[in-house]
Amino acid sequence: xxxxxxxxxxxxxxxxxxxxxxxxxxxxxxxxxxxxxxxxxxxxxxxxxxxxxxxxxxxxxxxxxxxxxxxxxxxxxxxxxxxxxxxxxxxxxxxxxxxxxxxxxxxxxxxxxxxxxxxxxxxxxxxxxxxxxxxxxxxxxxxxxxxxxxxxxxxxxxxxxxxxxxxxxxxxxxxxxxxxxxxxxxxxxxxxxxxxxxxxxxxxxxxxxxxxxxxxxxxxxxx
Amino acid sequence: xxxxxxxxxxxxxxxxxxxxxxxxxxxxxxxxxxxxxxxxxxxxxxxxxxxxxxxxxxxxxxxxxxxxxxxxxxxxxxxxxxxxxxxxxxxxxxxxxxxxxxxxxxxxxxxxxxxxxxxxxxxxxxxxxxxxxxxxxxxxxxxxxxxxxxxxxxxxxxxxxxxxxxxxxxxxxxxxxxxxxxxxxxxxxxxxxxxxxxxxxxxxxxxxxxxxxxxxxxxxxxxxxxxxxxxxxxxxxxxxxxxxxxxxxxxxxxxxxxxxxxxxxxxxxxxxxxxxxxxxxxxxxxxxxxxxxxxxxxxxxxxxxxxxxxxxxxxxxxxxxxxxxxxxxxxxxxxxxxxxxxxxxxxxxxxxxxxxxxxxxxxxxxxxxxxxxxxxxxxxxxxxxxxxxxxxxxxxxxxxxxxxxxxxxxxxxxxxxxxxxxxxxxxxxxxxxxxxxxxxxxxxxxxxxxxxxxxxxxxxxxxxx
Amino acid sequence: xxxxxxxxxxxxxxxxxxxxxxxxxxxxxxxxxxxxxxxxxxxxxxxxxxxxxxxxxxxxxxxxxxxxxxxxxxxxxxxxxxxxxxxxxxxxxxxxxxxxxxxxxxxxxxxxxxxxxxxxxxxxxxxxxxxxxxxxxxxxxxxxxxxxxxxxxxxxxxxxxxxxxxxxxxxxxxxxxxxxxxxxxxxxxxxxxxxxxxxxxxxxxxxxxxxxxxxxxxxxxxxxxxxxxxxxxxxxxx
Numbered sequence: 001x002x003x004x005x006x007x008x009x010x011x012x013x014x015x016x017x018x019x020x021x022x023x024x025x026x027x028x029x030x031x032x033x034x035x036x037x038x039x040x041x042x043x044x045x046x047x048x049x050x051x052x053x054x055x056x057x058x059x060x061x062x063x064x065x066x067x068x069x070x071x072x073x074x075x076x077x078x079x080x081x082x083x084x085x086x087x088x089x090x091x092x093x094x095x096x097x098x099x100x101x102x103x104x105x106x107x108x109x110x111x112x113x114x115x116x117x118x119x120x121x122x123x124x125x126x127x128x129x130x131x132x133x134x135x136x137x138x139x140x141x142x143x144x145x146x147x148x149x150x151x152x153x154x155x156x157x158x159x160x161x162x163x164x165x166x167x168x169x170x171x172x173x174x175x176x177x178x179x180x181x182x183x184x185x186x187x188x189x190x191x192x193x194x195x196x197x198x199x200x201x202x203x204x205x206x207x208x209x210x211x212x213x214x215x216x217x218x219x220x221x222x223x
Numbered sequence: 224x225x226x227x228x229x230x231x232x233x234x235x236x237x238x239x240x241x242x243x244x245x246x247x248x249x250x251x252x253x254x255x256x257x258x259x260x261x262x263x264x265x266x267x268x269x270x271x272x273x274x275x276x277x278x279x280x281x282x283x284x285x286x287x288x289x290x291x292x293x294x295x296x297x298x299x300x301x302x303x304x305x306x307x308x309x310x311x312x313x314x315x316x317x318x319x320x321x322x323x324x325x326x327x328x329x330x331x332x333x334x335x336x337x338x339x340x341x342x343x344x345x346x347x348x349x350x351x352x353x354x355x356x357x358x359x360x361x362x363x364x365x366x367x368x369x370x371x372x373x374x375x376x377x378x379x380x381x382x383x384x385x386x387x388x389x390x391x392x393x394x395x396x397x398x399x400x401x402x403x404x405x406x407x408x409x410x411x412x413x414x415x416x417x418x419x420x421x422x423x424x425x426x427x428x429x430x431x432x433x434x435x436x437x438x439x440x441x442x443x444x445x446x447x448x449x450x451x452x453x454x455x456x457x458x459x460x461x462x463x464x465x466x467x468x469x470x471x472x473x474x475x476x477x478x479x480x481x482x483x484x485x486x487x488x489x490x491x492x493x494x495x496x497x498x499x500x501x502x503x504x505x506x507x508x509x510x511x512x513x514x515x516x517x518x519x520x521x522x523x524x525x526x527x528x529x530x531x532x533x534x535x536x537x538x539x540x541x542x543x544x545x546x547x548x549x550x551x552x553x554x555x556x557x558x559x560x561x562x563x564x565x566x567x568x569x570x571x572x573x574x575x576x577x578x579x580x581x582x583x584x585x586x587x588x589x590x591x592x593x594x595x596x597x598x599x600x601x602x603x604x605x606x607x608x609x610x611x612x613x614x615x616x617x618x619x620x621x622x623x624x625x626x627x628x629x630x631x632x633x634x635x636x637x638x639x640x641x642x643x644x645x646x647x648x649x650x651x652x653x654x655x656x657x658x659x660x661x662x663x664x665x666x667x668x669x670x671x672x673x674x675x676x677x678x679x680x681x682x683x684x685x686x687x688x
Numbered sequence: 689x690x691x692x693x694x695x696x697x698x699x700x701x702x703x704x705x706x707x708x709x710x711x712x713x714x715x716x717x718x719x720x721x722x723x724x725x726x727x728x729x730x731x732x733x734x735x736x737x738x739x740x741x742x743x744x745x746x747x748x749x750x751x752x753x754x755x756x757x758x759x760x761x762x763x764x765x766x767x768x769x770x771x772x773x774x775x776x777x778x779x780x781x782x783x784x785x786x787x788x789x790x791x792x793x794x795x796x797x798x799x800x801x802x803x804x805x806x807x808x809x810x811x812x813x814x815x816x817x818x819x820x821x822x823x824x825x826x827x828x829x830x831x832x833x834x835x836x837x838x839x840x841x842x843x844x845x846x847x848x849x850x851x852x853x854x855x856x857x858x859x860x861x862x863x864x865x866x867x868x869x870x871x872x873x874x875x876x877x878x879x880x881x882x883x884x885x886x887x888x889x890x891x892x893x894x895x896x897x898x899x900x901x902x903x904x905x906x907x908x909x910x911x912x913x914x915x916x917x918x919x920x921x922x923x924x925x926x
Contacts (some may be wrong), residue, residue: 013524212445609738628742675702675703683707
């Protein structure tokens with residue numbers, strides 16, 4: 001027998017005796033997204049509820065969240081960030097929004113789509129990416145290896161700039177999970193990441209430090 | 224007494240008397256409790272969330288065979304290689320084998336308690352591999368050659384000064400004791416390790432059965448980098464980590480972060496489903512997932528304690544445990560400490576050798592109250608005591624309880640005990656506080672109240688004839 | 689109604705005033721009190737240490753004494769939990785299981801009995817002191833008693849109730865306090881520190897066993913705090 005069969009047969013043998021129900025439970029209904037939504041933090045019904053909740057969450061997480069009035073504002077917003085922080089090299093990927101953002105940036109842009117050199121990516125001061133969704137409930141950004149320039153682009157450069165459309169702002173985690181299933185199941189990207197705020201640690205005396213390994217700064221531009 | 228028990232008692236005496244330790248741990252965990260309660264309050268129904276989480280893990284564990292097969296199928300369909308290991312040693316051999324075959328020399332690792340459990344780092348070192356922990360807390364304790372102090376906060380027992388000293392000694396770089404500067408030192412050192420690493424090893428927080436995805440929770444981005452840069456990625460996952468559906472993460476991710484760290488959701492929750500896929504710019508060429516049993520099926524076979532496999536390793540039972548807070552994580556001498564460790568260790572490593580852990584509890588139940596997946600922790604401790612006393616009783620305790628029963632049940636004998644007790648207390652001051660004192664275990668640190676001049680029963684007999 | 693008291697060993701020997709206070713309160717409320725002279729112990733020490741056979745040997749005698757009672761009231765959440773919560777577990781699968789469940793159903797902790805069963809919250813007591821309340825873990829988590837003692841304290845004239853910032857075990861834990869005195873003592877010190885932080889003069893509790901441990905530490909360490917059982921506060925006899 002292989003170890004796989006060994007383990008599975010031990011499991012089947014063990015499960016022949018049923019376990020008592022967990023604490024405080026009389027039956028085990030299979031929890032559904034509606035059940036989750038009843039217990040999770042509340043999210044208001046309108047788009048402006050979602051935007052203001054996302055903004056409040058972002059502020060608490062020390063991420064910068066900017067709502068741009070129109071796509072025309074994107075180019076100048078990125079450029080002013082570049083000037084303020086003195087970017088000399090930026091990394092990004094091909095995409096409708098990223099193309100606009102990077103077109104007239106005036107600094108070399110490393111595109112990761114066709115592969116890249118890790119040390120070159122490491123030398124970039126910012127990574128500009130699109131996302132699959134923003135989640136109002138938690139102030140999170142959902143990226144994938146397929147839609148956001150791979151695995152490293154969203155975590156290696158010290159400043160991660162996310163570009164999102166209003167239609168991408170979902171209410172809550174159940175909605176985000178449903179979206180993933182609908183869009184990908186069963187052919188999921190090899191990496192899906194829910195990013196919430198800049199990289200952080202509290203491992204030294206529980207004192208919050210940003211930029212432990214990943215980006216020190218996270219900016220989310222909603223168009 | 225077993226060697227583990229003797230060491231435990233010795234360590235416990237030292238740590239409980241260490242007021243500096245008490246101050247550090249209480250300050251850290253009091254801060255945590257404030258944040259945890261704030262985040263809990265955001266939930267519309269926390270008690271309901273616990274019930275749903277318990278029901279979901281119940282479902283997963285009680286259909287574990289099907290969940291695992293489904294999970295493995297999903298991963299394999301994307302080109303991941305799934306390995307099954309019955310023991311820790313097998314898992315180590317599998318991982319060393321993969322690394323050798325890939326000609327790997329340097330390995331970056333993100334925090335995994337499962338790897339601690341099977342002593343993976345030692346196995347990798349023996350195979351001549353250079354392995355570095357990338358989670359800041361784990362990195363610090365690795366530099367100090369210490370095991371993690373806590374399953375979520377590995378370096379919570381250290382002050383910034385101690386960490387500065389460690390960095391100065393081991394890295395030759397510690398500009399100050401400022402947490403930010405120290406973190407940046409680690410970031411610089413570890414960035415180079417990432418760039419050079421041939422392989423990355425991670426643990427897993429959840430194994431999503433119906434999607435065939437690993438879910439990894441972290442705050443620093445170190446696991447993200449571990450999964451992004453090296454050519455080979457390996458994930459070690461205990462078989463109990465399954466959850467049935469992708470949608471279940473919507474519940475578990477915020478619950479884990481809330482009770483684990485006082486956050487609504489952790490910084491990075493990342494799902495891994497395979498090696499680099501066609502059309503993706505980066506990611507490992509090979510992705511290996513090692514499923515570990517290592518006595519988990521033994522827990523599964525114990526239907527009463529099967530719920531211990533619901534554990535999501537959030538650490539919340541440690542955080543509220545007055546025993547943990549006073550004896551510290553290292554005194555346990557086990558991979559898993561705190562209440563969950565006291566329940567798991569006797570099953571995983573032997574009841575008679577480790578029965579002192581279930582006995583070292585006031586059975587206060589704070590752990591059970593805190594557990595987000597409803598594990599009946601403190602009653603399992605009681606059950607362990609029963610099993611320990613049943614299989615190998617202490618003769619003098621058994622005798623004492625045997626003799627006590629008829630005494631406590633008899634009016635006459637109890638009156639006799641009362642009278643002789645009074646006499647004994649008259650003589651007590653002669654030996655009080657010395658080793659000859661029969662009540663030494665109590666009187667060494669506490670006064671004993673005197674037996675009343677008139678006991679309740681004497682009063683009752685006198686006043687209600 | 690006729691109330692059967694179960695007086696645990698340490699109340700009999702060390703704190704008879706707690707039992708007497710309870711008798712006075714319940715008689716003043718017009719009830720008839722009976723009190724079996726034996727057994728003096730519910731069998732919890734053996735049970736918690738894992739010696740269930742030895743525990744049962746005592747517990748059957750307790751069941752025998754309590755089987756005809758109308759209600760059973762116990763001035764201790766810990767012994768109360770033993771009879772109410774753990775007897776059905778201890779006797780599961782034995783011939784006494786139905787009796788254990790029957791006794792369990794009519795068993796109350798003192799504060800719970802007053803508030804939840806009798807609906808009494810004001811006993812006209814006076815206690816002009818600042819106090820903090822210690823929840824015995826068995827009362828709190830096995831019997832789910834939280835509000836009842838506080839409701840009673842809030843109606844005591846002159847009494848100011850200040851909560852500790854943490855609800856935590858005092859470290860007594862029965863045989864645990866003797867098996868691991870170092871841990872037990874450290875936990876007790878933390879408890880005393882928390883109580884002292886509130887500025888309270890007294891720690892009030894429904895569990896004399898916790899108070900024995902806490903008072904023992906206070907006396908040894910010459911701390912300023914005092915301990916008192918809820919029944920004594922309510923009876924107003926001090």
